[in-house]
Amino acid sequence: MxxxxxxxxxxxxxxxxxxxxxxxxxxxxxxxxxxxxxxxxxxxxxxxxxxxxxxxxxxxxxxxxxxxxxxxxxxxxxxxxxxxxxxxxxxxxxxxxxxxxxxxxxxxxxxxxxxxxxxxxxxxxxxxxxxxxxxxxxxxxxxxxxxxxxxxxxxxxxxxxxxxxxxxxxxxxxxxxxxxxxxxxxxxxxxxxxxxxxxxxxxxxxxxxxxxxxxxxxxLIDMAMRRVRVRFKTPVDPEALNQVNGVSVLSVDDGEVRLQVEGEMDGLIKTLAGFPVFDLETEHPSLEEVFLAHYANDREES
Amino acid sequence: MWVEFGQTLLRRMRGQTLGWSIGLGLYALMMLAFYPTVLEMDLQLHMDFLPDELLAFFDTIAIIGTPQGYLDTYFFNYMPIILGILVAGMGASLIVADEERGTLDLILAHPISRMALLGGRLLAFATVLAVIMGVSWLAWTLPAGQFGMDLTWIEFLLPFIGLFVVLLLFGSLALLLSMLLPSSRMAGMVTGTLAVGNYLLNGLANLDERLEPVVRFTPLHYYQGGMAVEGLNWGWVAGQVAVTVVLIVAAMALFQQREIRVGGEQSWRWPKLTRLVRRAPVEQAE
CATH class of the missing domain: 3.40.50.300 (P-loop containing nucleotide triphosphate hydrolases)
Structure with a gap:
């Protein structure tokens, strides 16, 4: 209109x-x-x-x-x-x-x-x-x-x-x-x-x-990648998490796994339901991080 | 358009108007005061000492004892150069200098069309020129009787009209060149050079007839100077006005299409010349 x-x-x-x-x-x-x-x-x-x-x-x-x-x-x-x-x-x-x-x-x-x-x-x-x-x-x-x-x-x-x-x-x-x-x-x-x-x-x-x-x-912040830190009661195989759409494992440290999630969290939450989760933290990126992510893409492309 | 006219006349060109009006007015008074002295001199004796080439170059010097000859020799003959350089700078700066300073961007972001902006500034430019001419005209005309220069105010006015028209032409040329060349400074410089070149060519054409076909295409060939006291060639004036209109229309068309520059966008430079100059010491060092 x-x-x-x-x-x-x-x-x-x-x-x-x-x-x-x-x-x-x-x-x-x-x-x-x-x-x-x-x-x-x-x-x-x-x-x-x-x-x-x-x-x-x-x-x-x-x-x-x-x-x-x-x-x-x-x-x-x-x-x-x-x-x-x-x-x-x-x-x-x-x-x-x-x-x-x-x-x-x-x-x-x-x-x-x-x-x-x-x-x-x-x-x-x-x-x-x-x-x-x-x-x-x-x-x-x-x-x-x-x-x-x-x-x-x-x-x-x-x-x-x-x-x-x-x-x-x-x-x-x-x-x-x-x-x-x-x-x-x-x-x-x-x-x-x-x-x-x-x-x-x-x-x-x-x-x-x-x-x-x-x-x-x-x-934009919601759409952007977010960091997720999961602490399990016992060590788990992170490969199952890697299989989830939009999820990539960043690091595994004893019972703590750091993940990067792009898009909705639904798939990850449902997958985590099958594991003994002790604690879960989600970090929202700032607008600055969203913007810098675009910068990074730009540099990679160029 | 009138806002821009007032702003240009009363603020941007105020200093030039005052300075040049007072300066030329005082100069006119001074030269007028010398007129009786020149008349008392044995002019023929002086002419006999001058080389023929000089007499041919400044053709009116031979009649310096007449009002028109005196006016031409001591004022109108070289005013196209002196004021030509002034109008070259003014014409070239009319729009592009503001663009170079970065002020045009914000002005044109206001509800004023490019044509109104240029029209207002051109009108102010012509008015400034008219004021400078007018003050000089008054300085010659008002006390003329006391110094034995018996001309009517109209006879005094005619050469000023001729000068005004030729200066408008040079100013318009500078405006057009400012739309084409990389900087207003360069446009002013080129126009000033053309004015001086035209002046020299015109004088040399009096010495060498072979230059006549070339000089015919230059504005100063149709400038009568002080001799216009005897009658202005209105056909020449109309021709110069027509050329001025063409130059202005071309400048307007270019301005209408112009990308307003900020920080050097869309500007151009002479190819590689500056780069070559910069490179030279490095290559020598290697």
Whole structure:
């Protein structure tokens, strides 16, 4: 249902010379959610986002942003989208206020300046200082305010907390949740897994220009391999456990067996029922481990 | 478009407008003040000492005792070079310098079309040029009577129109080249070189008729300088405006298709030249 979808990309491909940066990105973001776009450097996060704003054009595939084609009507798309670039550069001789007023003018002076003041206060930003004298973190705050100030329907944020201290990162998370509560869809890229884990309702992992996973963080963790430690009352032959679908034995130490389980636990539990089990522990992987597992696959493939 | 026009005019080009307007205005006043002195000189004696080649190269120097000859020799003759270098830099920087600084990305993420952005900036560029021309025109026109230069304000205006048009052409060329070449700096440099080259070629064509067929295809061949006081060739002006429009349309088409670069994406370099230069010391060491 296009009306309930904020973002759709299908088969998005992009080359930079001989580099195949996007190799068929398929992505769908429902309205009103917060979606984290996770991937290592060079995976295609920024390229995908910039295609959505018609700053660069894909060589193949389609994009729909809020039901609109960015190439056919880029101005209409940008009117409804707030964007924070990954490499934020502002005109150096402006103050923060000059920059925000200029961006407001580009938006047809539609911004509620009282809301800007609120954002500025929450981010503890001094708008009177020239951009050239601002620290990286404070420049990032100016970038965040300009992205949020028009209360856009969709926020496209490329590394939104880059350069911010941990306390300010938390404030940004609260701002993003607040924007979501106001009906805004938030799509943000990051390579900070804890950040994605903290606020994203769904995540998409991009690797080598392809979306390799797209699900809720909890679901991704569930789907991932988990470690199981079983202590038996008497030593057992681990081969029977090795036969279970999705299970591999990592180590056997006297009465303790360490296993790796992929997918559902049902087969293993039923098999273990035939053994004298003393204790059983399951370790859920963190999102970081899930992500690093994808990294590992990437390295193996390359 | 008007937001971008105002921003470019009042912020980005403010310094250039003020500096060049005041500078050229003061220069015009100074040269105007020297006019009575030049008239009192025995000009024929001076001409006799000048080599024929020099007189041919600067063809209006022979009539330096007339208002149009004086205006041309001391102002309009070389303004296409001085201001040509300025407009080459301005035209080349109009869009691509922002892209190189990384600021264009965020501007274009706002609801402004590329055409409106370029249109607003071009209009601001033309306005800046008009202001610089206007201040110089006033500096020549207002006190002219007191220094014995009896020209009407329209007669003073005509060479400024000719200069304005040819400078717009060079600025538009720089804009187009900035869309084609790897950097705005290179586009400005190439345009500036072309302007200076055209100036020299134009002068040399006065010495050697064989250059006439070549110089005919250059903008400064159709620039009248101070001689426009006697009447502007509107056909030439229209031709230069037409070429300027073509250059702008081509630049707009390229900008419309352009991939906005961040961190060097999609840029290109002269093949292997820099690599060869870098490699040379290593190979010598081996």
């Amino acid at each position: 296009a009306g309930e979808t904020a973002l759709i990309t299908e088969g998005l491909e992009k080359y930079y010379g001989s580099v195949h940066a996007l190799r068929g990105v398929d992505l769908q973001v429902e309205r009103g959610g917060i979606v984290g776009f996770l991937g290592p450097n060079g995976a295609g996060k920024t390229t995908t986002i910039r295609c959505m704003l018609d700053l660069i054009r894909p060589h193949a595939g389609t994009i729909r942003v809020l039901g609109l084609d960015p190439q056919a009507d880029p101005v209409a798309v940008r009117r409804r989208v707030g964007y924070l670039p990954g490499e934020l550069n502002l005109e150096q001789n402006m103050t923060g206020e000059d920059a925000l007023r200029y961006f407001n003018q580009l938006r047809g002076n539609r911004v509620d300046w009282g809301y800007v003041r609120q954002l500025v206060d929450r981010l503890a930003l001094d708008l009177k200082v020239a951009i050239k004298n601002l620290s990286r973190g404070n420049k990032q705050k100016v970038g965040l305010v300009q992205a949020l100030m028009a209360r856009p329907e969709l926020l496209l944020l490329d590394e939104p907390t880059s350069g911010l201290d941990p306390l300010m990162q938390q404030e940004v998370y609260r701002l993003l949740r607040g924007a979501q509560a106001g009906g805004t869809t938030v799509f943000f890229s990051s390579h900070i897994i804890s950040e994605v884990d903290a606020i994203a309702e769904r995540i998409a992992i991009i690797r080598g220009g392809v979306i390799v996973e797209e699900a809720a963080p909890a679901r």
